[in-house]
Amino acid sequence: MTAAAILIQFLNGLASASSLFLVAAGLSLIFGVTRIVNFAHGSLYMLGTYIAYSLIEHFGRGPLGFWGAVLLAGLIVAAFGALVEIFLLRRIYAAPELLQLLATFALVLIVKDFALWVWGPEDLLGPRAPGLGGAVEIAGRQFPEYDLFLIVLGPLVLAILWAILTRTRWGTLVRAATEDREMAGALGVNQKWLFTGVFALGSLLAGLGGSVQIPREPANLFMDLSVISDAFVVVVVGGLGSIGGAFLAALLIAEIKAFCIGIGDVTWFGHVLSFSKLTLVVEFIVMAVVLVIRPWGLLGRQQSVPRSSGAAEAPLALPSRTAVQALVALLAALALVPVFFSGYALVLLIDIMVFALFSVSLYFIMGPGGMHSFGHAAYFGLGAYGAGLIVKSGAAMEVGLLAGPLLAGIGALVFGWFCVRLSGVYLAMLTLAFAQIAWSVVFQWDAVTGGSNGLIGIWPAPWLASKTAYYYLALAGCATGIFVLWRILYAPFGYALRAGRDSPLRADAIGIDVRSRQWGAFVIAGLAAGLAGSLSAFSKGSISPESMAVPRSVDGLVMVLLGGIQNLTGPVWGAALFTWLQDAVAREIDYWRAVLGAVILALVLAFPQGIAGYIGQFIESRRVKSAGAPA
Template sequence: MSFASILAQLLNGLAGASSLFMVAAGLSLIFGVTRVVNFAHGSLYMLGLYVAYSTVEFLGRTPLGFWGAIVVATIVIGALGALIEIAILRRIYRAPELFQLLATFAVVLVIKDVALAIWGAEELVGPRAPGLSRTVEIMGRRVPQYDLALIVIAPLLLLGLWLALTRTRWGALVRAATQDREMVGALGVDERKLFTGVFFVGAALAGLGGALQLPREPANLGLDLAVIADAFVVTVVGGLGSIPGAFIAAILIGVVKAFCIALGTQSVLGLEISFSKLTLVVEFLVMAIVLVVRPYGLLGRPPAQQRAVGEITTLPNMPDWRRWLPFVALLALIPFAAPDDRYLLVLLTDIAILSLFAVSLHVLMGPSGMVSFGHAAYFGVAAYAAAILMRKVQLPMEVAVAVAPFVAGAVALVYGWFCVRLSGVYLAMLTLAFAQITWSVIFQWDSLTGGSNGLTGVWPPAWLADKRVYFWLTLVLCALGIGLLWRMLFSPFGYALRAGRDSPLRAEAIGIDVRRLQWFAFALAGAFAGLGGALFAFSKGSISPELASIAQSTDALVMVLLGGVETITGPIAGAAIFTWLKDELARRTEYWRSVFGLVILALVLLFPQGVVGGLAMLWRRVRPAS
C-alpha cells in the first residue's frame, strides 16, 4: 500500500467514525446517568435519517434546506427520546437492573413498524450536501468534501459536549449523577428533569448522527440493528460514560475497518488471509481485545461502589419438585388430548427448549450476578456440534445430543475464564463479543458449518420421528435440566454464588473464591444452554448461524426479564409468553411486530418485576397474612 492510499483510507475511517461517535456518545451519556441500556438507540439513529430525508424533500435541496433538515431531525429525535423517557422509562426506574432494556427492546419493534408504515419499504437515497457535493484531490486520491466536513464536525461536537459537561451547571449535575445518582437526588436536584434532559440530549445525538449520514447512507429499515451493535461496541471500548473515550473508540474502530478493507486478501506465511471478510466481526474482535487488556474500556473508570446492596431481594425458596411434577405430567398428556395437532407439539417443544435456555441464562443473570448478552453462543455451538457429529462424524443422534452440551460447556469454560474477570455491562459486552466471534466463525466456515446457509437434514432417528415422542424426550430432558439447575442454586455452590454477587469482599473474606465459582457457573450455564441447542437442532431438521446470533441472545434476555429476573420460575413463564405471543401475533396481523412491541410495553408497565414477579407480589397482597 502506498502512503497516498493509507492516507485516503485513514480519512475514510475518520469520516465513518464521525456518526458512530455521535450515536455512541448519546448512548454513553444516557447509560452513565440513568443506567438504562438503551436498545432503541439505533432506532433513533434510523429515525433521524428518515426525518432528515423527509425534511430536506420538504424544504428543498438547498444549503439552507439541507442543514435546516439536520437541525430539525436532531430536535425532533431529541424530543422523541424525551417522550420515551417520560411515557415509559420514568415509570420503571425502580425495577430490577436491566429491566429497562426490555422496554427499549419493545420500542425498537414499534419504531420499525411505524417507520415501515410511514416511509415504506424501499430505501430512500438522500441528496448530496449542497455546497459540499464535490471531491477534493489529496495526493491523487479523490476525497469527498462532505467526508472532510464530517471529520471536522465530530471533534467540534466533542469539544461542545466537553464544555457543556465541564463548564455548565447542567454538566456538573450530569457528572454527579453519573457517579452517584442517589446522592444527587438527596441533595435536592430534580432527578426527573435531569433524566429527561439527558434523554433529550442523548437521543438528539443519535438523531444528529443519523441525519448527518443523509448524503452517505440511504434511509432504510435495517439501520437500527446495524448501528446499535456498533454503538454499544464503541461505548464500551471507550469506557462507559466517557465521551472522549467514545471519540477515541469510534476512530479506532472506523480506522481498523477501513484498513481491513484496504488490506483485502493478503498472504501471510503462505496462508491466504482475507482481511476483507474480517470486517464481518472486526469491531467485536477489537472490543474483546480491549476488554481483556483493559476491563473498563480505554478511558473508563471502575464504577463507584454499589450502594444498593440492601435492595437486592433474596431468592424465593427452592421449588418443590412434588408440586412441579404434576405440571410436567400434565404437559406430557397433551399429545393424547390433541393427537393430530403436530403444530401444537412443535410449539410446545420450542417452548420447552427455550425455557431451558432462559433458565440457564437466568442462573447467570440472577443468582450469579453476571449478565450475558451472548448466551446464544453456547446454544448455537451445541446445535452445530450435534449436527456435525451426526452428519459428518456419523455418530448416532443420541450420542451427538449427549456430547454437544459438553462441547458448549467447554467453549463456555474458555470464554468464561476471560469474562468473569470483568463485571457489570463490561462483562455482558465481552460475552457479546465472544458470541459474535463464534457466530462469524460459524458463518464463514463453509466446509464444516455450511456457512450462512447452515446445515440441513438434521433429523432424529426413526424412533423419535414422531413429534409426540420427540416432545416427550424434550420435555423430560428440559425438565431434568431445569431441575438440576434449580437444585444447584440451592446447594452450597448456589449460596456461595449469591454471596459473591451480593458482597464480593465479604465472600472472599470467608474464603470463597468468587471468581472461580462464577467461572464454573458460567460453564455450567453454557452446557445447559447447549443441551437446549442440541435438542433444538433435531426438532427443526436444519440449523443456521442465526442460532448463535445477537437476535437469539436478545430473545433469551427478553424472556428472562419478561418473566422476572428476581423469581425462580419467571424465565419459564417468559419463554412461554414470548414464544407463544410472537407466533400467535405473526399469524394474525400484518403489523405483528408493533403489536408484539406494544404488548411487551404493556406487560413492562403492568409488571415492573416481570410477569411472575408481579403476580407473586399481587398474590402476597391479596392473600391474608398467615
C-alpha cells in the same frame, strides 16, 4: 499498501469515526447521568436517517432543504427522546437495571415496526449533499468531499460537547450527576429536568449521527441493532460516561476497520487470510482485549456502586409438597399431549420446552450468579451447530446430541474465563462481544457452516423421526436439563454462587473463590443452553446463523425478565408466554414486533417484579392477610 493508499484508508477511518462518535457520545452521556443503558439508541439513529430522508423529499434537494432537513431530523429525534424519557423512563428509574434494559428494548421493537409502517421495507438512499457532492483529489486519488465534512464534524461536536459540559452551569450539573447522582439530588439539583435534558441531548446526537449518514448509507430497517452494537463497543472501550473516551474509541475502531478493508486478502504461507471479512468481528476483538487489560475502558473509571440496589431476594425455600405435585402434574399433562393433539401443537410445545430450558440456563447465571449476559444465544447456537456439524460429518444423531452441548460448554469455558473477570454492564457487553464473534465466525465460514444459508437436513434418527417420538425426546431432555439446573441451585454449589453475588467481600472472607464459582456456573449454563440448541436443531431440521444472533440473546432476556428474576419457575413461564405470544401474534398481525414491544412495556410498567414475582407477592400478601394480625 502504498503511502497514498494508507492515507486514503486513514481518512476513510476518520470519516466513519465521526458518525460512530456522535451515537456513542449520546449513549455515554445518557448512561453517565441516568445509569440507563439505552438499547433504543440505535433506533433513534435509524429514525434520524429515515426522518432526514423524508424531510429532504419534502423540502427539496437544495442546500437549505438538505441541511435544514439534516438538522431538523436531529431536533425531531431529540423531541421524541424527551417524550420517551418523560412518559416511560421516569417511571422506571428505581426499577432493576435489567427491567430498564427490557423497556428500552421494547422501544427498539416498536420503533422498528413504526419505521416499517411509515417507510416500508425497501432501503431508501438519500441524495448527495448539495455543494459537497463531488470529490477532491488527495494523493492522486478521488476522495468524497462529503467525507471531508464528516472528518471535521466529529472533532467539532466533541469541542461543542466539551464546551457545554465544562463552560455552562447545565454542563456542570450533568457532570455532578454523572459523578454522584444521589449527592447532586441532595444538593437540590432538579433531577427530573436534568435527566430529560440529557436524554434529549443524547437523542439529538443519535438523530444527527443518523441524519448526516443519509448521503453515504441507505436508510434500512437493520440499522438499529448494527449501530447499537457498534455504539456499545465504542462506549465500553472508551469507558462508560467518558466523552473523550468515546471519541478515542470511535477513532480507534473506525481506523482498524478501515485498514482491514484496505488490506483486503493477504496470502500468508499459502493461506488466504481475508482482513476485509474480519471487519465484522474486529471491533469486538478490540473490545475483548481492552476489557481484559483495562476493565473500565480506556478513559473510564470504576463505577461507583449504586446505594440502593432494590429489595433483597427472599431466601430460597425448598419447594413445598404442593409445588412438587403441581410440577409433576404439569409433566404428566405434557406427557399426555400427543395422545390428544398432533402436528402444529406439538411443534409449538417443543419450541416452548426448548426455550424454557434456554431461559432457565440464562436465569442460572443472571439470577443466582448475578452475571447479566447479553450474549447467551452464542451457546444455544454453538449447541445447534455442534450437533449439526457432527451429524453432517456422518456421525449418528445421538452423538450429535452429545457433541452440541459439549461444543457450547467448551465455548462457555473459553468465553467465561474472560467474562467473570468483569462485572455489571461491562460483563454484559463482553458477553455480547463474544456472541457477536461466534456469530460472525458462523456467518462467514461458508465452507463449514454454510454461511448465511446455515445447515439443512439435520434430521433425527429414524426411531425419533415421528413428531410424537421427537416430542418425547425434547420433553425428556428439557425437563431433565431444567431439573438439573434447579437442583444445582439447592446444592452447596448454587448457594456459594448466590453468596458471591450477595456479598463478594464476605464470600471471599469465608474461603469462597467467587470467580471460579462464576466460571463454573457459566460453563454449566453453556452446556444447558447447548442442549436446548441441539434439541431445537433436530426439531427444525435446519440451523441458521440467526439462532445465535443478538435478537435471540435478547429473546432470552425478555423471557427471563417476563417471568421474573426472583423466582425459579419464572423463566419457564416467561419462555412459554413469550414463545406462544410470538407464534400467535406473528401469524395474525403484520406488526407483531410492535405489539410485542407494547406488551413488554405494559408488563414492565405494571409488574416490575416479573409475572411470577408478582404472583408470588400476591400469594404472600393473601397469606399474611388470612393469617390475621399478629398477636
